[in-house]
Amino acid sequence: MLILSRTYARVLRAARRFDEAIIANEQLLKSRPQDRAAMYELGRALHSAGQRRRAVETLALTANEGSVAATRDLCRYGARGRLKTRTEGIFPPEDYDSFTKSNPTPQPPPTSTTTHFAVRLGAPSSPNNQTLRSLKEQSHAAWHVAHDDDSSPGQQPGMFDLVLPAGAVLDRHCLAWLNWAIDQTACTTVRADHDHFVANTDARCDPVLLPQPDFLWTENAKGIARLAAHGPGEARIAHLPLTLMTLPVDEAPVPRPLPDAPPRPITVIIPSRDNPKLLLAAVSTLLSQASEPDLVEIIVLDNRSRTRSAAVLFEHLAERANTRVLQFDEPFNWSRANNFGAVDATGDTLLFLNDDTEMLTSGWDRVIAGLLADPRVGLVGSRMLYPDETIQHGGFVFGMDNGPQHEGRWFPADDPGPAGRWIAVRQAVAVTGAFMAIRSQDFHALGGFDGANFAVDFADVDLCLRVRKRGMAVAYCGAITLRHHESVSRGLNLSRIQRARMRRERRRFEARWGEVARYDPGYHPAWTRTGCAYDGLQAPGLDEIVRHVLAGARAWIC
Known part of the structure; x- marks a missing residue:
């Protein structure tokens, strides 16, 4: 009888009679409240019926009791954060601070050249300036604080300009990675990712993990990129898929104007x-x-x-x-x-x-x-x-x-x-x-x-x-x-x-x-490739970082 009841509930769902499938599974659970198979099938029926919130609650109960299938579906439905234990070392986005603490930025591969960075600070360079402190801790020593009357580095071979927002704190390998990308790609602009401090703490949140250079979104004055080194020559852009700068919590962003033109037929x-x-x-x-x-x-x-x-x-x-x-x-x-x-x-x-x-x-x-x-x-x-x-x-x-x-x-x-x-x-x-x-x-x-x-x-x-x-x-x-x-x-x-x-x-x-x-230049390699897109963070390996940087020049062309 139990097998018939389970089969009947599955047949109802397969026939798209979702409300009846929900009722059938709920009735089965009344007599067998610990029946994980019925609980899982109820979660699937709820999701098929468009009741995503109830579906996630039901699947989470089953997944956290050890159901592999329910765990898979939770990840596929964008609810990885409901799992009590992480799967495959993947962190849900809401646990971003733990992700950063567990995955410190690696050192870059060695390079044959040294780029000098003229750093322009977004706040006065007092001894207690947190940006200046993070600069002094850099593993790449070729930098100096530039002033407004300094000549443009665009006229000086081997020097790149780096303008930092007020309150920025750099990862200790930030300049070393920028130097590596410049050496490997010969690009005149190198971008990297940034995140933010949780208000009044040193915890981190809200990462901005950039795509490959995108003229519609990142490459203009109101784009989302905040960390970029600029050098001399015709503009060629590379992207480092690493979070190398942390900023205070942003003010509300100013909406960007929409594309607009008189309609054509x-x-x-x-x-x-x-x-x-x-x-x-x-x-x-x-x-x-x-x-x-x-x-x-x-x-x-x-x-x-x-x-x-x-x-x-x-x-x-x-x-x-x-x-x-x-x-x-x-x-x-x-x-x-x-x-x-x-x-x-x-x-x-x-x-x-x-x-x-x-x-x-x-x-x-x-x-x-x-x-x-x-x-x-x-x-x-x-x-x-x-x-x-x-x-x-x-x-x-x-x-x-x-x-x-x-x-x-x-x-x-x-x-x-x-x-x-x-x-x-x-x-x-x-x-x-x-x-x-x-x-x-x-x-x-x-x-x-x-x-x-x-x-x-x-x-x-x-x-x-x-x-x-x-x-x-x-x-x-x-x-x-x-x-x-x-x-x-x-x-x-x-x-x-x-x-x-x-x-x-x-x-x-x-x-x-x-x-x-199989390749998506808009999808950052730190996001998981399993389950639902943008529902989990996993540190990319060195080979993935290198491949991403070198692929940037052909990013959006098949």
Whole structure:
């Protein structure tokens, strides 16, 4: 009877009858409150039903009693901090101070040259100045405190300028590592990471672990980098993935202005099948939030809808000027459907949009126009939220143990992410095709989506990599936010046929892109590669540090 009860609960969850699965497991636990298998299955059912908080509480009870499967799921769901013991030496982000104490900065490899640093202090250099004290403890001795009337080091070979914020405290190997990176890369700017003191203590918090140089996010006057040495010559930038400076707690950051430009004609392409309620919300919110709705052309691709309600909506949509409903009478192929719609598009910009989204950001069309006005930007994506106000998509991360995954998944919508990355405008390795904007001429030059190899999954990521291969950036824009009822219209990948198709497409993607599909220049090597991205810290080895620094020159190019 016990086996039948457990099996029945699992079958209910597999059939997406999540509420019934929850009840079945709760009833089983009433008679067997210590049944770890039922507790674990209850946690999975709660998570599938979107009750993440209860799911985490339930899985934590099971994991901390020794369940390997529950431990794995907690880490995958971004709740590593609920474990009583660390796994594989990985520290949860909330235990950052312990991470720094357990992992002091190593010495750099020896170098053949010595860089002299002209250090400019952000506060008077009194004997008690904590910045000056940290300078005197440096393992690299070639430095001096520069003054405002000193000549620029840009005119002096072998000297680099280092401007330190007020209250900065340097790691004792800070200058030695900067010297090593300059020697190894011949770059004229070397950046490193920083963190902050907990108020009124010497404990550390809030690390800013930088990506490889990113012209959208780090490389400007209002970028997030705070520790950088500058030398003479044409700007070439290297990044050291080490926290070499600690600052007092920052004041509230000044919001950076969003990209902005007058909107250009844009064609929105939306495949849909028998999903009228959500499709109406997708179209109406997109138009109501546009600054120039008359410049927005809508093309809906009817993929064999059968219901009367869908037909009525299509008739209603077709009454709007600049809106068309085209028949896509083929088995569902997301890539081919979007390519089909792009042929008839008249806009300068194409926006591929899922029919299960709702636009939440006013003036989204101006932001897209502002980003695509920069010829260095080839494609634009957005932030997506689940209906329960948790993040569904904050860009992609490559190189995780379970393949490409969405950043920020299941974190609260008001969580800005590490260093504010989920609300930032920055580069990403890829973005979801649920909202993806690209110049029409670029899309056609690239040959569109690859429907022959990627009917549903990985087509969007594949296009992003082809954009990057042409030397253009994929821009993630956290300032554009949509609600996404993920996979409502076509369902999740639960059937045997759907899972098999997804595995085939993943194998094709990995075979095509190789190491590019596993390397993410935006993902700092101190973040764990197991479970959920940005949910654990692990000290990178010396070989990882060296590889990261030397890879910087080709960071965002495939």
